[in-house]
Amino acid sequence: MSVTVEAPPRAAAPATARLHYRPESASAARRLVRRKLMDWELHELADDAELIVSELVGNAVRTGCLTFMTVKIRRVTAHIVRISVRDGSRTMPVLLKAGEDEECHRGLALIHKLTHGQWGVTPDEFGKSVHADLRVPFG
Numbered sequence: 001m002s003v004t005v006e007a008p009p010r011a012a013a014p015a016t017a018r019l020h021y022r023p024e025s026a027s028a029a030r031r032l033v034r035r036k037l038m039d040w041e042l043h044e045l046a047d048d049a050e051l052i053v054s055e056l057v058g059n060a061v062r063t064g065c066l067t068f069m070t071v072k073i074r075r076v077t078a079h080i081v082r083i084s085v086r087d088g089s090r091t092m093p094v095l096l097k098a099g100e101d102e103e104c105h106r107g108l109a110l111i112h113k114l115t116h117g118q119w120g121v122t123p124d125e126f127g128k129s130v131h132a133d134l135r136v137p138f139g
């Protein structure tokens with residue numbers, strides 16, 4: 001079996017921002033991902049990416065950590081865009097089932113839906129990073 005590994009396109013440098021644990025950071029994170037997706041001419045991913053990063057930042061804010069979270073958008077491959085938010089809490093996220101009319105616990109369920117289950121958590125020494133992958137549409 002042969003496996004083709006596609007390198008990310010040139011000029012696919014990631015974008016990163018260190019943001020305070022405050023609700024206002026969500027809008028800075030949305031701007032960061034939208035701007036980067038425009039650079040990559042992936043306009044069609046921008047709305048989903050903004051929703052995802054808003055939910056990830058919202059969850060990071062609720063950890064109540066101090067100093068900064070790190071928001072990042074990068075091309076994992078030519079066909080996968082990864083959005084991640086690292087926070088300083090070692091508590092892991094839990095995908096909760098929200099009822100149809102419930103207003104809470106919808107964030108990760110939304111991310112799960114938008115990424116077709118392609119999201120995850122990577123713990124590190126002092127916290128963890130939660131990432132969500134969007135597939136670049138063909139054509």
Ligand SMILES: Nc1ncnc2c1ncn2[C@@H]1O[C@H](COP(=O)(O)OP(=O)(O)OP(=O)(O)O)[C@@H](O)[C@H]1O
Pocket residue numbers: 055058059060063087089091092093094095096103104105106107108109130
């Ligand atoms: N970054 C995180 N650090 C620690 N716990 C998290 C993190 N993200 C999510 N969680 C946990 O997972 C649960 C589910 O997250 P989710 O985003 O689905 O719902 P929510 O944040 O409770 O509500 P909503 O997103 O609808 O405002 C949270 O209640 C929280 O307990």
Ligand SMILES: [Mg+2]
Pocket residue numbers: 055058059105106107108
């Ligand atoms: Mg949430």
